[in-house]
Amino acid sequence: MQERNERLFYKLLIDNVEELLPIVYTPTVGEACQKYGSIFRRPQGLYISLKEKGRILEVLKNWPEKNIQVIVVTDGERILGLGDLGCQGMGIPVGKLSLYTALGGVRPSVCLPITIDVGTNNKKLLDDEFYIGLRQNRATGEEYAELLEEFMSAVKQNYGEKILVQFEDFANHNAFELLAKYRTTHLVFNDDIQGTASVVLAGLIAALKVVGGTLADHTFLFLGAGEAGTGIAELIALEISKKTDAPIEETRKKVWLVDSKGLVVSSRKESLQHFKQPWAHEHEPVKELIDAVQAIKPTVLIGTSGVGRTFTKEVVEAMASFNEKPIILALSNPTSQSECTAEEAYTWSKGRAIFCSGSPFDPVEYDGKILVPGQANNAYIFPGFGLGLIMSGTVRVHDDLLLAASEALAAQVTEEYYAKGLIYPPFSNIRKISANIAANVAAKSYELGLASRLPRPKDLVKHAESCMYTPVYRSYR
Numbered sequence: 176m177q178e179r180n181e182r183l184f185y186k187l188l189i190d191n192v193e194e195l196l197p198i199v200y201t202p203t204v205g206e207a208c209q210k211y212g213s214i215f216r217r218p219q220g221l222y223i224s225l226k227e228k229g230r231i232l233e234v235l236k237n238w239p240e241k242n243i244q245v246i247v248v249t250d251g252e253r254i255l256g257l258g259d260l261g262c263q264g265m266g267i268p269v270g271k272l273s274l275y276t277a278l279g280g281v282r283p284s285v286c287l288p289i290t291i292d293v294g295t296n297n298k299k300l301l302d303d304e305f306y307i308g309l310r311q312n313r314a315t316g317e318e319y320a321e322l323l324e325e326f327m328s329a330v331k332q333n334y335g336e337k338i339l340v341q342f343e344d345f346a347n348h349n350a351f352e353l354l355a356k357y358r359t360t361h362l363v364f365n366d367d368i369q370g371t372a373s374v375v376l377a378g379l380i381a382a383l384k385v386v387g388g389t390l391a392d393h394t395f396l397f398l399g400a401g402e403a404g405t406g407i408a409e410l411i412a413l414e415i416s417k418k419t420d421a422p423i424e425e426t427r428k429k430v431w432l433v434d435s436k437g438l439v440v441s442s443r444k445e446s447l448q449h450f451k452q453p454w455a456h457e458h459e460p461v462k463e464l465i466d467a468v469q470a471i472k473p474t475v476l477i478g479t480s481g482v483g484r485t486f487t488k489e490v491v492e493a494m495a496s497f498n499e500k501p502i503i504l505a506l507s508n509p510t511s512q513s514e515c516t517a518e519e520a521y522t523w524s525k526g527r528a529i530f531c532s533g534s535p536f537d538p539v540e541y542d543g544k545i546l547v548p549g550q551a552n553n554a555y556i557f558p559g560f561g562l563g564l565i566m567s568g569t570v571r572v573h574d575d576l577l578l579a580a581s582e583a584l585a586a587q588v589t590e591e592y593y594a595k596g597l598i599y600p601p602f603s604n605i606r607k608i609s610a611n612i613a614a615n616v617a618a619k620s621y622e623l624g625l626a627s628r629l630p631r632p633k634d635l636v637k638h639a640e641s642c643m644y645t646p647v648y649r650s651y652r
């Protein structure tokens with residue numbers, strides 16, 4: 176339907192967002208990417224291959240729409256928690272941009288999904304006769320960096336300074352570097368590092384109303400110390416630092432991370448990737464998650480490992496043994512990679528957990544009560560965040576804009592939802608939520624002098640709403 180009748184597709188999606196989100200987005204989009212080659216009919220999005228090095232500007236000019244405002248780009252190396260899917264990762268930029276339109280009201284014609292094809296290290300795909308991408312191992316090092324550099328300059332040359340580029344599902348060995356390299360010269364943000372951080376911080380701010388205390392009173396433990404884990408950790412530390420005036424080096428000590436080798440501790444510092452080093456606190460080595468939970472006694476447990484069923488009964492029971500209301504976020508996608516299910520979290524915590532997951536779970540009946548899990552997914556943030564940047568003509572993404580987005584999302588959680596133990600508002604209200612996020616982001620951008628669209632509209636929520644695309648048929652009479 177998206178290909179045949181775009182307006183009808185968006186009308187249907189907007190009117191039935193809770194029902195259709197799991198199809199357009201996680202978990203179904205993950206399965207679609209895995210099978211992309213064999214279900215491929217007509218191309219969607221723009222592929223830029225290593226073979227087109229030196230001609231990327233020309234390739235961009237092939238796209239029929241000239242007025243592009245937002246690009247979601249991947250190289251397919253870390254698609255959700257499903258690993259390297261090469262060119263078949265195209266489902267992700269396509270799906271994310273469908274949400275830009277349906278959830279954030281960004282006009283579909285100004286959205287451009289791009290997959291950069293530098294090969295794949297997925298042997299199964301390389302051997303698959305229906306694989307649609309380059310049949311070679313991934314380009315790395317200088318060859319990769321040069322291609323990305325050419326891409327980033329071509330994008331700016333073709334679409335101008337204010338084109339928003341959202342990096343999506345790059346592997347962490349490229350993601351952090353790309354963000355650091357281009358955040359000062361381009362309007363870029365990494366959804367997995369920054370969008371995820373913003374959505375989780377919003378949930379935690381809202382959760383304080385249920386569990387009490389301030390963020391600084393809590394202790395956070397992550398399973399997974401990659402893009403999502405360290406991205407969220409850093410934004411939590413930044414928010415605590417801003418609220419308490421304590422230096423960020425101090426507030427980071429409230430946050431602990433476990434990776435595939437165990438707790439990130441100072442004795443491992445020399446061998447740690449740079450993004451883990453700020454989290455290498457003084458502690459004896461701990462190998463297993465359950466031992467880390469027992470040693471750190473977190474109030475909040477966050478799964479960003481990409482590995483399913485890692486929050487075991489023992490882990491959840493331990494969380495419930497020293498927390499009246501343990502906060503448990505199993506963020507890994509798709510559903511198969513979720514660190515635990517909603518049913519497990521509720522049953523093992525005797526119905527006391529505040530539980531959210533990256534991919535949706537149905538409500539669970541426990542002890543005669545219906546418990547409704549939340550969906551902690553960056554889809555709450557990036558559509559409204561992007562709209563805020565675009566409508567204000569923002570030229571660079573500043574961390575304060577992410578905090579502004581978190582505050583706006585948290586403010587949308589009302590008493591009615593707290594009473595049900597929810598820390599996110601329902602997706603059925605997402606266009607209103609996105610307008611509020613866009614307005615708060617734009618307000619902060621004007622305040623910081625990053626917004627170029629002047630004069631500043633007085634009522635930014637109204638302005639955001641007026642900028643939003645609504646799918647209606649034209650009247651020809």
Ligand SMILES: NC(=O)C1=CN([C@@H]2O[C@H](COP(=O)(O)OP(=O)(O)OC[C@H]3O[C@@H](n4cnc5c(N)ncnc54)[C@H](OP(=O)(O)O)[C@@H]3O)[C@@H](O)[C@H]2O)C=CC1
Pocket residue numbers: 253254255256257346347366367368371398399400401402403404433434435436478479480481482485506507508509512532533534551552553554
């Ligand atoms: N809900 C949401 O909105 C979002 C969810 N995600 C999900 O988060 C997951 C991770 O993404 P991302 O952070 O980008 O991935 P990364 O590859 O950057 O990080 C994964 C981390 O998990 C660790 N890890 C892997 N296996 C284990 C294990 N068995 N035990 C402990 N730690 C382990 C890795 O350890 P090591 O470093 O030692 O290899 C690494 O630190 C994905 O499933 C993704 O779908 C991501 C973004 C948004």
Ligand SMILES: CC(=O)C(=O)O
Pocket residue numbers: 254255256344366367507508533552553554
């Ligand atoms: C949601 C998302 O961005 C991810 O799982 O990668």
Ligand SMILES: [Mg+2]
Pocket residue numbers: 255343344366367
């Ligand atoms: Mg992602």
